[in-house]
Amino acid sequence: MVRGTFSIQAPTRYELISPDNHKAINYLYTKSPDLDLSRYKGLRIVVTGEEGLDERWKNTPVITIQRIQVLE
Numbered sequence: 029m030v031r032g033t034f035s036i037q038a039p040t041r042y043e044l045i046s047p048d049n050h051k052a053i054n055y056l057y058t059k060s061p062d063l064d065l066s067r068y069k070g071l072r073i074v075v076t077g078e079e080g081l082d083e084r085w086k087n088t089p090v091i092t093i094q095r096i097q098v099l100e
Contacts, residue, residue, distance in 0.1 A: 030068040039082040072099040
């Protein structure tokens with residue numbers, strides 16, 4: 029599920045959270061200005077992309093989104 033965040037350590041304003049325990053899994057990042065992540069807030073999704081660590085905060089996991097799919 030996608031949730032908005034305003035943490036100073038967050039590289040983006042959106043994070044992927046576990047639907048089971050509501051804890052953050054990764055922060056979502058996109059290089060495409062056409063992909064508006066706000067429209068996915070609260071939805072269950074499947075994300076494919078490259079997983080890595082944020083350059084500023086070495087322990088902050090980030091997924092650079094290649095594809096995003098909404099689950100029914």
